[in-house]
Amino acid sequence: MKKAKIGFIGGGNMAGSLIKGLIADSYPADDIWVSDPDESKLKAYRDQLGVNATIDNDELVNEVSVVVLAVKPQILKPVSMGIKEAVKKSAPLVVSIAAGIRSKDIANWLGGDVAIVRCMPNTPALVGSGATGLYANEQVSAEQNDQAESIMRSVGLIVWLDDEQLLDAVTAVSGSGPAYYFLMMEAMEKVAVEMGISQESARLLVQQTAFGAAKLAMEASDSPETLRVKVTSPGGTTERAISSFEGDDFRKIVRSALVAAQNRSAELSDELGG
Template sequence: MSRSLIGGLINNGVKTERLLATDPDAQQRQNITQQFGINTLENNEEAVANADVIVLAVKPQVMHQVVSSLASAVKGSSKMLISIAAGVRLHSLAEWLEESAAVIRVMPNTPALIQAGAAALFANEHATETQKNTAEAMMRSVGTAIWLDTEDLMDTVTALSGSGPAYFFYFMEAMEKAATDMGLSNEHARLLTIETALGAAKMALLSASDLAELRKQVTSPGGTTEQALNTFQQGKLEDLVHKAMSAAKERSIELSKILGE
Protein backbone atom coordinates (compact mmCIF):
# COMPACT_ATOMS: atom_id res chain seq x y z
CA MET A 1 0.00 0.00 0.00
CA SER A 2 2.75 2.46 0.93
CA ARG A 3 4.60 1.72 -2.31
CA SER A 4 1.49 2.51 -4.34
CA LEU A 5 1.05 5.77 -2.44
CA ILE A 6 4.70 6.76 -2.96
CA GLY A 7 4.40 5.92 -6.68
CA GLY A 8 1.13 7.87 -6.99
CA LEU A 9 2.53 10.95 -5.27
CA ILE A 10 5.64 10.96 -7.48
CA ASN A 11 3.50 10.50 -10.63
CA ASN A 12 1.47 13.49 -9.48
CA GLY A 13 4.50 15.75 -9.29
CA VAL A 14 5.58 15.46 -5.64
CA LYS A 15 9.35 15.90 -5.57
CA THR A 16 11.24 12.80 -4.40
CA GLU A 17 13.25 14.88 -1.89
CA ARG A 18 9.99 15.69 -0.07
CA LEU A 19 9.32 11.99 0.62
CA LEU A 20 10.93 9.77 3.20
CA ALA A 21 10.06 6.16 3.98
CA THR A 22 10.94 3.92 6.90
CA ASP A 23 11.18 0.15 7.11
CA PRO A 24 12.88 -2.05 9.70
CA ASP A 25 14.37 -4.23 6.94
CA ALA A 26 17.57 -2.98 5.23
CA GLN A 27 16.83 -4.85 1.99
CA GLN A 28 13.34 -3.30 1.80
CA ARG A 29 14.82 0.17 2.35
CA GLN A 30 17.31 -0.41 -0.45
CA ASN A 31 14.51 -1.63 -2.76
CA ILE A 32 12.43 1.48 -2.02
CA THR A 33 15.34 3.82 -2.77
CA GLN A 34 16.08 1.94 -6.00
CA GLN A 35 12.45 1.90 -7.11
CA PHE A 36 11.49 5.49 -6.25
CA GLY A 37 14.71 7.44 -5.70
CA ILE A 38 13.60 8.56 -2.23
CA ASN A 39 15.51 8.52 1.05
CA THR A 40 14.76 5.92 3.68
CA LEU A 41 15.45 5.54 7.38
CA GLU A 42 15.29 2.65 9.81
CA ASN A 43 14.15 4.77 12.72
CA ASN A 44 10.56 6.03 12.75
CA GLU A 45 11.12 8.72 15.39
CA GLU A 46 13.98 10.20 13.39
CA ALA A 47 11.85 10.23 10.23
CA VAL A 48 8.91 11.85 11.98
CA ALA A 49 11.03 14.65 13.48
CA ASN A 50 11.01 16.76 10.30
CA ALA A 51 7.78 15.52 8.69
CA ASP A 52 4.54 17.51 8.35
CA VAL A 53 2.55 14.48 7.21
CA ILE A 54 3.10 10.98 8.60
CA VAL A 55 1.46 8.06 6.81
CA LEU A 56 1.00 5.05 9.07
CA ALA A 57 1.03 2.09 6.68
CA VAL A 58 2.04 -0.79 8.92
CA LYS A 59 -0.14 -3.82 9.62
CA PRO A 60 -2.97 -3.10 12.11
CA GLN A 61 -1.45 -5.56 14.60
CA VAL A 62 1.76 -3.50 14.98
CA MET A 63 0.06 -0.10 14.91
CA HIS A 64 -0.18 0.22 18.71
CA GLN A 65 3.56 -0.30 19.16
CA VAL A 66 4.54 1.97 16.21
CA VAL A 67 2.19 4.83 17.16
CA SER A 68 3.17 4.74 20.85
CA SER A 69 6.82 5.09 19.85
CA LEU A 70 5.96 8.28 17.91
CA ALA A 71 4.09 9.98 20.76
CA SER A 72 6.97 12.14 21.99
CA ALA A 73 7.99 13.22 18.45
CA VAL A 74 4.41 14.29 17.68
CA LYS A 75 3.72 16.02 21.01
CA GLY A 76 2.98 19.74 20.73
CA SER A 77 3.51 19.80 16.95
CA SER A 78 1.14 20.55 14.08
CA LYS A 79 1.99 17.29 12.33
CA MET A 80 -0.80 15.32 10.66
CA LEU A 81 -1.00 11.53 10.89
CA ILE A 82 -2.81 9.50 8.25
CA SER A 83 -3.60 5.90 9.16
CA ILE A 84 -4.49 3.51 6.37
CA ALA A 85 -4.75 0.53 8.73
CA ALA A 86 -7.98 -1.43 8.52
CA GLY A 87 -9.96 -1.49 11.74
CA VAL A 88 -7.83 0.84 13.87
CA ARG A 89 -10.17 3.51 15.25
CA LEU A 90 -9.28 7.19 15.74
CA HIS A 91 -9.84 7.01 19.49
CA SER A 92 -7.32 4.14 19.76
CA LEU A 93 -4.74 6.15 17.78
CA ALA A 94 -5.38 9.22 19.97
CA GLU A 95 -5.02 7.12 23.12
CA TRP A 96 -1.71 5.65 21.93
CA LEU A 97 -0.40 9.09 20.95
CA GLU A 98 -1.45 10.55 24.33
CA GLU A 99 -1.92 13.75 22.35
CA SER A 100 -4.62 15.78 20.61
CA ALA A 101 -2.92 15.45 17.21
CA ALA A 102 -4.59 15.80 13.81
CA VAL A 103 -5.34 12.26 12.67
CA ILE A 104 -7.08 11.13 9.49
CA ARG A 105 -8.25 7.61 8.99
CA VAL A 106 -8.37 6.23 5.46
CA MET A 107 -9.74 2.99 4.07
CA PRO A 108 -7.99 2.39 0.75
CA ASN A 109 -8.26 -0.69 -1.49
CA THR A 110 -5.81 -2.76 -3.54
CA PRO A 111 -6.55 -1.22 -6.98
CA ALA A 112 -4.60 1.74 -5.54
CA LEU A 113 -1.62 -0.36 -6.66
CA ILE A 114 -2.51 0.56 -10.26
CA GLN A 115 -3.76 4.07 -9.42
CA ALA A 116 -7.39 2.91 -9.61
CA GLY A 117 -8.16 2.85 -5.90
CA ALA A 118 -11.35 3.89 -4.13
CA ALA A 119 -10.73 5.35 -0.67
CA ALA A 120 -12.86 6.80 2.10
CA LEU A 121 -11.53 9.30 4.63
CA PHE A 122 -12.59 10.48 8.07
CA ALA A 123 -10.78 13.15 10.08
CA ASN A 124 -10.74 13.82 13.81
CA GLU A 125 -11.65 17.25 15.18
CA HIS A 126 -8.01 18.41 15.31
CA ALA A 127 -7.41 18.22 11.55
CA THR A 128 -7.49 21.59 9.77
CA GLU A 129 -9.06 22.17 6.34
CA THR A 130 -5.56 22.43 4.81
CA GLN A 131 -4.55 19.10 6.35
CA LYS A 132 -7.77 17.47 5.11
CA ASN A 133 -7.11 18.81 1.60
CA THR A 134 -3.58 17.39 1.73
CA ALA A 135 -4.86 13.96 2.81
CA GLU A 136 -7.50 13.98 0.07
CA ALA A 137 -4.95 14.99 -2.58
CA MET A 138 -2.68 12.16 -1.44
CA MET A 139 -5.43 9.57 -1.83
CA ARG A 140 -6.53 11.08 -5.16
CA SER A 141 -3.02 10.44 -6.45
CA VAL A 142 -3.90 6.71 -6.42
CA GLY A 143 -7.60 6.84 -7.35
CA THR A 144 -10.83 8.32 -6.13
CA ALA A 145 -11.51 9.55 -2.59
CA ILE A 146 -14.62 10.43 -0.59
CA TRP A 147 -15.20 11.88 2.90
CA LEU A 148 -17.41 10.10 5.43
CA ASP A 149 -19.77 11.89 7.83
CA THR A 150 -19.16 9.50 10.73
CA GLU A 151 -16.32 7.11 11.55
CA ASP A 152 -18.76 4.21 12.03
CA LEU A 153 -19.31 4.21 8.26
CA MET A 154 -15.72 2.95 7.87
CA ASP A 155 -17.02 -0.54 8.69
CA THR A 156 -19.50 -0.31 5.82
CA VAL A 157 -16.80 1.04 3.50
CA THR A 158 -14.55 -1.84 4.54
CA ALA A 159 -17.34 -4.25 3.54
CA LEU A 160 -17.89 -2.39 0.24
CA SER A 161 -14.71 -1.03 -1.38
CA GLY A 162 -12.13 -2.49 1.05
CA SER A 163 -13.16 -6.12 0.52
CA GLY A 164 -15.00 -5.40 -2.74
CA PRO A 165 -12.21 -6.20 -5.21
CA ALA A 166 -12.32 -9.83 -3.97
CA TYR A 167 -16.11 -10.02 -4.59
CA PHE A 168 -15.61 -8.95 -8.20
CA PHE A 169 -12.71 -11.38 -8.65
CA TYR A 170 -14.96 -14.15 -7.31
CA PHE A 171 -17.84 -13.23 -9.62
CA MET A 172 -15.45 -13.01 -12.59
CA GLU A 173 -13.96 -16.38 -11.64
CA ALA A 174 -17.46 -17.89 -11.69
CA MET A 175 -18.23 -16.34 -15.11
CA GLU A 176 -14.90 -17.50 -16.51
CA LYS A 177 -15.49 -21.05 -15.24
CA ALA A 178 -19.02 -21.18 -16.63
CA ALA A 179 -17.77 -20.01 -20.04
CA THR A 180 -15.02 -22.65 -20.17
CA ASP A 181 -17.54 -25.31 -19.07
CA MET A 182 -19.64 -24.17 -22.04
CA GLY A 183 -16.76 -24.61 -24.49
CA LEU A 184 -14.65 -21.41 -24.63
CA SER A 185 -10.89 -21.71 -24.24
CA ASN A 186 -9.43 -20.54 -20.90
CA GLU A 187 -7.68 -17.69 -22.66
CA HIS A 188 -10.81 -16.40 -24.38
CA ALA A 189 -13.01 -16.87 -21.32
CA ARG A 190 -10.57 -14.89 -19.16
CA LEU A 191 -10.16 -12.06 -21.65
CA LEU A 192 -13.87 -11.64 -22.37
CA THR A 193 -14.75 -11.83 -18.67
CA ILE A 194 -12.24 -9.17 -17.64
CA GLU A 195 -12.97 -6.84 -20.58
CA THR A 196 -16.71 -7.15 -19.90
CA ALA A 197 -16.21 -6.21 -16.24
CA LEU A 198 -14.00 -3.28 -17.21
CA GLY A 199 -16.41 -2.10 -19.92
CA ALA A 200 -19.43 -2.35 -17.61
CA ALA A 201 -17.61 -0.43 -14.84
CA LYS A 202 -16.49 2.26 -17.29
CA MET A 203 -20.02 2.59 -18.72
CA ALA A 204 -21.48 2.93 -15.22
CA LEU A 205 -18.88 5.54 -14.30
CA LEU A 206 -19.42 7.63 -17.43
CA SER A 207 -23.21 7.31 -17.62
CA ALA A 208 -25.73 9.61 -15.96
CA SER A 209 -28.13 6.64 -15.59
CA ASP A 210 -28.22 4.64 -12.37
CA LEU A 211 -27.15 0.99 -12.29
CA ALA A 212 -30.70 -0.41 -12.48
CA GLU A 213 -31.38 1.70 -15.58
CA LEU A 214 -28.18 0.52 -17.27
CA ARG A 215 -29.14 -3.07 -16.51
CA LYS A 216 -32.60 -2.55 -18.03
CA GLN A 217 -31.05 -1.02 -21.16
CA VAL A 218 -29.19 -4.28 -21.91
CA THR A 219 -32.10 -6.55 -20.97
CA SER A 220 -34.48 -6.98 -23.92
CA PRO A 221 -37.82 -8.59 -23.01
CA GLY A 222 -37.68 -12.28 -23.91
CA GLY A 223 -33.94 -12.09 -24.64
CA THR A 224 -30.90 -13.95 -23.34
CA THR A 225 -29.87 -11.47 -20.62
CA GLU A 226 -33.35 -11.62 -19.12
CA GLN A 227 -33.04 -15.39 -18.77
CA ALA A 228 -29.77 -15.06 -16.87
CA LEU A 229 -31.04 -12.23 -14.63
CA ASN A 230 -34.21 -14.19 -13.79
CA THR A 231 -31.98 -17.05 -12.70
CA PHE A 232 -29.95 -14.71 -10.44
CA GLN A 233 -33.19 -13.36 -8.94
CA GLN A 234 -34.59 -16.86 -8.32
CA GLY A 235 -31.30 -17.64 -6.53
CA LYS A 236 -31.81 -14.48 -4.39
CA LEU A 237 -28.50 -12.90 -5.40
CA GLU A 238 -29.43 -9.55 -3.82
CA ASP A 239 -30.12 -11.17 -0.41
CA LEU A 240 -26.88 -13.11 -0.63
CA VAL A 241 -24.83 -9.96 -1.39
CA HIS A 242 -26.53 -8.18 1.52
CA LYS A 243 -25.74 -11.10 3.84
CA ALA A 244 -22.12 -11.29 2.66
CA MET A 245 -21.49 -7.56 3.13
CA SER A 246 -23.18 -7.59 6.56
CA ALA A 247 -20.84 -10.42 7.59
CA ALA A 248 -17.83 -8.39 6.40
CA LYS A 249 -19.08 -5.31 8.29
CA GLU A 250 -19.62 -7.30 11.50
CA ARG A 251 -16.10 -8.72 11.24
CA SER A 252 -14.72 -5.21 10.76
CA ILE A 253 -16.47 -4.06 13.97
CA GLU A 254 -15.17 -7.13 15.82
CA LEU A 255 -11.58 -6.59 14.60
CA SER A 256 -11.68 -2.91 15.63
CA LYS A 257 -12.56 -3.98 19.17
CA ILE A 258 -9.67 -6.48 19.26
CA LEU A 259 -7.18 -4.01 17.71
CA GLY A 260 -8.19 -1.23 20.11
CA GLU A 261 -7.28 -3.29 23.17
Protein backbone atom coordinates in the same frame (compact mmCIF):
# COMPACT_ATOMS: atom_id res chain seq x y z
CA MET B 1 2.95 26.70 -2.54
CA LYS B 2 5.63 24.60 -0.81
CA LYS B 3 4.54 20.97 -0.56
CA ALA B 4 4.25 19.35 2.85
CA LYS B 5 6.88 16.75 3.67
CA ILE B 6 5.21 13.35 3.89
CA GLY B 7 6.61 10.32 5.70
CA PHE B 8 5.40 6.73 5.38
CA ILE B 9 6.00 4.41 8.34
CA GLY B 10 6.09 0.92 6.78
CA GLY B 11 7.41 0.63 3.23
CA GLY B 12 5.15 -2.22 2.06
CA ASN B 13 2.68 -2.61 -0.80
CA MET B 14 0.33 0.22 0.06
CA ALA B 15 3.06 2.74 0.90
CA GLY B 16 4.84 1.82 -2.34
CA SER B 17 1.69 2.47 -4.38
CA LEU B 18 0.99 5.77 -2.64
CA ILE B 19 4.58 6.96 -3.07
CA LYS B 20 4.55 6.02 -6.77
CA GLY B 21 1.17 7.74 -7.13
CA LEU B 22 2.46 10.93 -5.50
CA ILE B 23 5.57 11.00 -7.68
CA ALA B 24 3.46 10.40 -10.81
CA ASP B 25 1.37 13.37 -9.59
CA SER B 26 4.56 15.51 -9.65
CA TYR B 27 5.12 15.41 -5.87
CA PRO B 28 8.85 16.10 -5.31
CA ALA B 29 10.59 12.84 -4.29
CA ASP B 30 12.78 14.93 -2.02
CA ASP B 31 9.73 15.80 0.12
CA ILE B 32 8.86 12.13 0.66
CA TRP B 33 10.24 9.91 3.44
CA VAL B 34 9.77 6.22 4.15
CA SER B 35 10.83 4.08 7.13
CA ASP B 36 10.98 0.29 7.33
CA PRO B 37 13.05 -2.29 9.24
CA ASP B 38 14.25 -3.85 5.97
CA GLU B 39 17.40 -2.12 4.64
CA SER B 40 17.04 -3.72 1.20
CA LYS B 41 13.57 -2.19 0.81
CA LEU B 42 14.93 1.19 1.87
CA LYS B 43 17.75 0.95 -0.68
CA ALA B 44 15.22 0.17 -3.42
CA TYR B 45 13.14 3.24 -2.42
CA ARG B 46 16.26 5.44 -2.55
CA ASP B 47 17.63 4.00 -5.80
CA GLN B 48 14.41 3.56 -7.77
CA LEU B 49 12.23 6.42 -6.56
CA GLY B 50 14.77 8.88 -5.15
CA VAL B 51 12.90 9.34 -1.86
CA ASN B 52 14.47 9.66 1.59
CA ALA B 53 14.56 6.35 3.45
CA THR B 54 15.45 5.50 7.04
CA ILE B 55 15.28 2.59 9.45
CA ASP B 56 14.44 5.03 12.26
CA ASN B 57 10.74 5.93 12.65
CA ASP B 58 11.55 8.82 15.01
CA GLU B 59 13.92 10.38 12.47
CA LEU B 60 11.13 10.26 9.89
CA VAL B 61 8.61 11.91 12.25
CA ASN B 62 11.11 14.69 12.98
CA GLU B 63 11.55 15.40 9.27
CA VAL B 64 7.94 15.59 8.04
CA SER B 65 4.63 17.36 8.71
CA VAL B 66 2.42 14.47 7.56
CA VAL B 67 3.02 10.95 8.93
CA VAL B 68 1.27 8.08 7.13
CA LEU B 69 0.93 4.94 9.27
CA ALA B 70 1.24 2.13 6.71
CA VAL B 71 2.11 -0.88 8.86
CA LYS B 72 -0.13 -3.90 9.45
CA PRO B 73 -2.98 -3.23 11.92
CA GLN B 74 -1.64 -5.89 14.33
CA ILE B 75 1.54 -3.87 14.99
CA LEU B 76 0.08 -0.37 14.84
CA LYS B 77 -0.10 -0.11 18.63
CA PRO B 78 3.63 -0.71 19.35
CA VAL B 79 4.65 1.34 16.30
CA SER B 80 2.46 4.28 17.43
CA MET B 81 3.67 4.07 21.01
CA GLY B 82 7.24 3.99 19.72
CA ILE B 83 6.85 7.39 17.97
CA LYS B 84 4.77 9.00 20.73
CA GLU B 85 7.48 11.40 21.97
CA ALA B 86 8.50 12.48 18.47
CA VAL B 87 4.83 13.12 17.55
CA LYS B 88 4.34 15.15 20.73
CA LYS B 89 7.30 17.34 19.76
CA SER B 90 6.49 17.97 16.08
CA ALA B 91 2.65 17.66 16.11
CA PRO B 92 2.27 16.31 12.54
CA LEU B 93 -0.94 15.32 10.79
CA VAL B 94 -1.22 11.54 11.22
CA VAL B 95 -2.88 9.62 8.39
CA SER B 96 -3.67 5.98 9.13
CA ILE B 97 -4.41 3.50 6.38
CA ALA B 98 -4.47 0.56 8.82
CA ALA B 99 -7.70 -1.37 8.41
CA GLY B 100 -10.00 -1.37 11.42
CA ILE B 101 -8.11 0.76 13.94
CA ARG B 102 -10.23 3.63 15.28
CA SER B 103 -8.83 7.16 15.41
CA LYS B 104 -9.42 7.43 19.17
CA ASP B 105 -7.23 4.35 19.77
CA ILE B 106 -4.46 5.75 17.58
CA ALA B 107 -4.75 9.09 19.39
CA ASN B 108 -4.48 7.34 22.78
CA TRP B 109 -1.39 5.40 21.69
CA LEU B 110 0.18 8.61 20.39
CA GLY B 111 -0.47 10.42 23.64
CA GLY B 112 -3.83 12.19 23.17
CA ASP B 113 -4.39 15.39 21.28
CA VAL B 114 -3.37 14.45 17.72
CA ALA B 115 -4.79 15.41 14.29
CA ILE B 116 -5.73 12.10 12.67
CA VAL B 117 -7.23 11.21 9.31
CA ARG B 118 -8.28 7.57 9.11
CA CYS B 119 -8.55 6.04 5.64
CA MET B 120 -9.87 2.84 4.16
CA PRO B 121 -8.25 2.28 0.75
CA ASN B 122 -8.61 -0.84 -1.41
CA THR B 123 -6.25 -2.98 -3.48
CA PRO B 124 -6.89 -1.34 -6.89
CA ALA B 125 -4.84 1.52 -5.38
CA LEU B 126 -1.91 -0.69 -6.43
CA VAL B 127 -2.79 0.15 -10.07
CA GLY B 128 -3.90 3.74 -9.47
CA SER B 129 -7.64 2.90 -9.45
CA GLY B 130 -8.34 2.73 -5.73
CA ALA B 131 -11.43 3.88 -3.85
CA THR B 132 -10.77 5.34 -0.40
CA GLY B 133 -13.08 6.46 2.39
CA LEU B 134 -11.60 9.14 4.72
CA TYR B 135 -12.59 10.39 8.15
CA ALA B 136 -10.93 13.31 9.96
CA ASN B 137 -11.04 13.82 13.72
CA GLU B 138 -11.77 17.24 15.26
CA GLN B 139 -8.12 18.27 15.49
CA VAL B 140 -7.58 18.14 11.71
CA SER B 141 -7.34 21.62 10.08
CA ALA B 142 -8.70 22.50 6.63
CA GLU B 143 -5.14 22.52 5.26
CA GLN B 144 -4.46 19.07 6.74
CA ASN B 145 -7.72 17.81 5.21
CA ASP B 146 -6.39 18.84 1.80
CA GLN B 147 -3.04 17.20 2.49
CA ALA B 148 -4.64 13.84 3.39
CA GLU B 149 -6.97 14.10 0.42
CA SER B 150 -4.18 14.75 -2.07
CA ILE B 151 -2.23 11.70 -0.82
CA MET B 152 -5.14 9.29 -1.27
CA ARG B 153 -6.30 10.96 -4.50
CA SER B 154 -2.93 10.09 -6.05
CA VAL B 155 -4.08 6.43 -6.21
CA GLY B 156 -7.73 6.88 -7.13
CA LEU B 157 -11.07 8.21 -5.98
CA ILE B 158 -11.79 9.50 -2.48
CA VAL B 159 -14.97 9.96 -0.43
CA TRP B 160 -15.12 11.90 2.87
CA LEU B 161 -17.24 10.57 5.74
CA ASP B 162 -18.45 12.64 8.67
CA ASP B 163 -19.08 9.62 10.90
CA GLU B 164 -16.17 7.28 11.63
CA GLN B 165 -18.52 4.32 12.09
CA LEU B 166 -19.29 4.51 8.38
CA LEU B 167 -15.77 3.25 7.71
CA ASP B 168 -17.11 -0.21 8.64
CA ALA B 169 -19.63 0.15 5.81
CA VAL B 170 -16.94 1.47 3.45
CA THR B 171 -14.82 -1.55 4.36
CA ALA B 172 -17.75 -3.83 3.46
CA VAL B 173 -18.46 -2.04 0.16
CA SER B 174 -15.17 -0.90 -1.36
CA GLY B 175 -12.48 -2.20 1.02
CA SER B 176 -13.45 -5.85 0.56
CA GLY B 177 -15.38 -5.14 -2.66
CA PRO B 178 -12.67 -6.05 -5.19
CA ALA B 179 -12.77 -9.65 -3.90
CA TYR B 180 -16.51 -9.86 -4.60
CA TYR B 181 -15.90 -8.94 -8.23
CA PHE B 182 -12.99 -11.40 -8.41
CA LEU B 183 -15.33 -14.12 -7.10
CA MET B 184 -17.88 -13.26 -9.80
CA MET B 185 -15.13 -13.30 -12.44
CA GLU B 186 -13.81 -16.62 -11.13
CA ALA B 187 -17.29 -18.17 -11.28
CA MET B 188 -18.05 -16.81 -14.78
CA GLU B 189 -14.66 -17.96 -16.08
CA LYS B 190 -15.26 -21.49 -14.77
CA VAL B 191 -18.67 -21.75 -16.44
CA ALA B 192 -17.28 -20.32 -19.69
CA VAL B 193 -14.66 -23.11 -19.73
CA GLU B 194 -17.36 -25.71 -18.94
CA MET B 195 -19.28 -24.38 -21.94
CA GLY B 196 -16.27 -25.13 -24.16
CA ILE B 197 -14.44 -21.78 -24.39
CA SER B 198 -10.66 -22.09 -23.91
CA GLN B 199 -9.27 -21.01 -20.52
CA GLU B 200 -7.31 -18.16 -22.09
CA SER B 201 -10.28 -16.80 -24.06
CA ALA B 202 -12.62 -17.24 -21.07
CA ARG B 203 -10.34 -15.13 -18.89
CA LEU B 204 -10.03 -12.40 -21.53
CA LEU B 205 -13.77 -12.29 -22.15
CA VAL B 206 -14.62 -12.12 -18.44
CA GLN B 207 -11.95 -9.49 -17.64
CA GLN B 208 -12.95 -7.25 -20.54
CA THR B 209 -16.64 -7.62 -19.68
CA ALA B 210 -16.01 -6.57 -16.06
CA PHE B 211 -13.84 -3.66 -17.20
CA GLY B 212 -16.30 -2.60 -19.92
CA ALA B 213 -19.29 -2.76 -17.57
CA ALA B 214 -17.49 -0.67 -14.94
CA LYS B 215 -16.34 1.87 -17.56
CA LEU B 216 -19.82 2.15 -19.03
CA ALA B 217 -21.38 2.54 -15.58
CA MET B 218 -18.89 5.32 -14.76
CA GLU B 219 -19.20 7.18 -18.06
CA ALA B 220 -22.94 6.87 -18.68
CA SER B 221 -25.34 9.22 -16.91
CA ASP B 222 -27.72 6.30 -16.28
CA SER B 223 -27.93 4.37 -13.01
CA PRO B 224 -26.76 0.72 -12.98
CA GLU B 225 -30.43 -0.26 -12.82
CA THR B 226 -31.25 1.69 -16.00
CA LEU B 227 -28.19 0.28 -17.76
CA ARG B 228 -29.30 -3.24 -16.81
CA VAL B 229 -32.86 -2.66 -18.00
CA LYS B 230 -31.56 -1.20 -21.29
CA VAL B 231 -29.57 -4.34 -22.12
CA THR B 232 -32.36 -6.70 -21.06
CA SER B 233 -34.61 -7.23 -24.08
CA PRO B 234 -37.91 -8.90 -23.35
CA GLY B 235 -37.71 -12.62 -24.10
CA GLY B 236 -33.94 -12.45 -24.64
CA THR B 237 -30.94 -14.21 -23.11
CA THR B 238 -30.07 -11.50 -20.56
CA GLU B 239 -33.63 -11.52 -19.25
CA ARG B 240 -33.44 -15.29 -18.77
CA ALA B 241 -30.15 -14.94 -16.85
CA ILE B 242 -31.34 -12.03 -14.69
CA SER B 243 -34.51 -13.85 -13.78
CA SER B 244 -32.40 -16.88 -12.78
CA PHE B 245 -30.29 -14.58 -10.52
CA GLU B 246 -33.42 -13.01 -9.00
CA GLY B 247 -34.99 -16.47 -8.50
CA ASP B 248 -31.89 -17.48 -6.50
CA ASP B 249 -32.29 -14.34 -4.36
CA PHE B 250 -29.13 -12.64 -5.60
CA ARG B 251 -29.89 -9.36 -3.77
CA LYS B 252 -30.30 -11.17 -0.45
CA ILE B 253 -26.98 -12.96 -1.01
CA VAL B 254 -25.26 -9.59 -1.63
CA ARG B 255 -26.90 -7.96 1.41
CA SER B 256 -25.92 -10.83 3.75
CA ALA B 257 -22.31 -10.77 2.54
CA LEU B 258 -21.89 -7.01 2.97
CA VAL B 259 -23.54 -6.96 6.40
CA ALA B 260 -21.24 -9.84 7.48
CA ALA B 261 -18.19 -7.82 6.34
CA GLN B 262 -19.46 -4.67 8.09
CA ASN B 263 -19.96 -6.59 11.36
CA ARG B 264 -16.51 -8.18 11.09
CA SER B 265 -14.94 -4.76 10.54
CA ALA B 266 -16.51 -3.47 13.78
CA GLU B 267 -15.40 -6.64 15.62
CA LEU B 268 -11.81 -6.22 14.38
CA SER B 269 -11.79 -2.62 15.63
CA ASP B 270 -12.73 -3.91 19.10
CA GLU B 271 -10.14 -6.70 18.97
CA LEU B 272 -7.23 -4.59 17.70
CA GLY B 273 -8.00 -1.31 19.47
CA GLY B 274 -8.08 -0.39 23.14
